[in-house]
Amino acid sequence: MAPTVLCGPLKALRYGTEGVKDKSGIVIQDEVDAAALLGQAPGFSPSEVRNAYEGKSAVVGHDKALMARRSALVERFAMAAMAKDEEGKAEARAAIAKFNEKNPARRILPMQLAQSVHAREKRIREAQDGFYLPKKRRDALELGQFSRGE
Structure with a gap:
């Protein structure tokens, strides 16, 4: 439960080290590129991550x-x-x-x-x-x- 200001950078750090995982710990995307991590830091969700989640949802x-x-x-x-x-x-x-x-x-x-x-x-x-x-x-x-x- 981090403040909103820290959520983006923490999520970017997690994506960079662990990849993207769902709630149960299943890896949805192994690697996130540097540009997507830079966008995630201020809170913008990378499109490749959104696409991966949408694919899983489908x-x-x-x-x-x-x-x-x-x-x-x-x-x-x-x-x-x-x-x-x-x-x-x-x-x-x-x-x-x-x-x-x-x-x-x-x-x-x-x-x-x-x-x-x-x-x-x-x-x-x-x-x-x-x-x-x-x-x-x-x-x-x-x-x-x-x-x-x-």
């Missing part, structure tokens, strides 16, 4: 969007299967086939669909008082007893 955003779409498709199938909705299952399978065609590295496999249905059914079966906790963590249920009038 990759992470795309990954999250693909994972969200994948999860939604698995959920769509599981809900149809649990409701014994054959038409819904067929529609979900068609959407999954399109997803698999466009994203072969993230394919949704039939085994994964079956596991999802099984896990959801288990959670419903083992839920107590309106929510699910794994058996090893059910001691936390005691905290919510006030809501049941006990």
Whole structure:
């Protein structure tokens, strides 16, 4: 927590010695050129650093969007299967086939669909008082007893 006046020079020093790292310590850019370091000292963010952050953001955003779409498709199938909705299952399978065609590295496999249905059914079966906790963590249920009038 340095004063604003010192942030730019400290950041320039850090960029010069360590490169550019994200919050978790992953190196985003190994080296920053001298002109960019001189610009960073008074507080101007180097364009190459901004571009590196934007590139990382684009990759992470795309990954999250693909994972969200994948999860939604698995959920769509599981809900149809649990409701014994054959038409819904067929529609979900068609959407999954399109997803698999466009994203072969993230394919949704039939085994994964079956596991999802099984896990959801288990959670419903083992839920107590309106929510699910794994058996090893059910001691936390005691905290919510006030809501049941006990």
